[in-house]
Amino acid sequence: MVQVKSYKLPPTTLIPNSPYPLLHYPGLLSGEALKPDQIHEKLAQNGWTTHWIFRYGPTQKSHYHSGAHECMTVLTGTATIRFGVADTTDDLEESTHGSGREQGGIEVQAKAGDVFILPAGTAHKTHDTTPAEFALLTPGKGKGIEAEDPKKALSEIKLDGFCMIGAYPKGSLWDFAEGQENDGHFKEVWATPKPERDPLLGDAKEGLVGLWVDHEAAPKRTSKL
Template identity: 45%
Template sequence: MPPNPTVISHTLPPTRQIPNSPLPLLHYPSLLHDLVTTPTFQPTHLLDLYTQHGWQTQWIAKYGPDIPSHYHSTTHECMTVISGSHATIRFGVADGEEKGGGGVEIKAQLGDVFIVPAGVAHKTFSPEPSSSGLAFYQPEDIAAGRAWEVGAEREGKRRRFFEGVELKGEFMMMGAYPYGGVWDFAVGGEHAGREEEVWRVPVPDKDPVLGDSRAGLVGLWEGKSHASLT
């Protein structure tokens, strides 16, 4: 892990359809490149890093040409590029809103880490190598909304599930949430007039990758509140 990681932050104000957040979107370019490009890399190596800092791996996704823009109103999210070359991720706007400007597009590359605050819209598209469709890998209990059920036996079964996910060079990301976080899938307008409900999602104690380092969310999210958006 580099001692002084590069961190790029973007504070995205609400739109007519998307709450976004007073907490900045955090992008750590190539932070885990060395890890994910080692010949022996397995997704569980990253799972263990997340777990060490209080974040739970819940999915691995292989991306197709496009997915709907969406946000999570109930939890913050970490995404790490673990395979493939690159893709574009658009943050901060609902589908259709990008035509009026706003939001930010980032070229996501191997080893990049993104920490997405609750409420911030995101969509991944145009992956390289190109792929015909989305494949989403989740343990059955997490897919059923029971991520909040934890314990050594249950986490062991989930770990074994991720041991079986193969990386074949296509663009893939791995997603994690603070333990106890169960995510929803909102596409825009669901929290119009109620944005503060999303902004109140508690800030986790540690960064999923940088732990308690103030170079990560521990320092960059400290003291942020919804007042900065009003």
């Protein structure tokens, strides 16, 4: 039975977040199913496209994607992922472990086999990772696997530290918004079309097909910094 954790994250002063919930499937994948080439194949079957594998460094800037839903699957390692709020300083240490962030949001402990599905607009920041240097491990620039045989290229990647594979609904392009870029236009972010299938669960009602119910009313914004 699939375990699903669902989190509703309200908009903040800087971040749209989404009326759709953030979904977390703890330990969904293991063994052969956790290999990048196998995940890539499953994603493609469900209408999602693999864009990247990143090995994460100690921390990063909080950011969101204004026009694309995102699926992140943890391949190796452990980390903390903060969702729902923006950084309020460029000092990464202060925004990670100090007061340089908006109030609110949630932090989730992530480990190999976990899957996260982020509706467009959801802020996220990965930090306190298994020690390693930040690097893009897939060929290309992180917006698609630029290889003659993507599946083969994925199977040959050496994974170490905290690594995730990222995918987006077919035809989606992602941006890197840090906060306030869409001020006054949150509804446009929320209007990003709902995918027809869950990236890994397909038509199963346990996934986004059943949990992302069409929304009408805009969520209430929180404004504390």
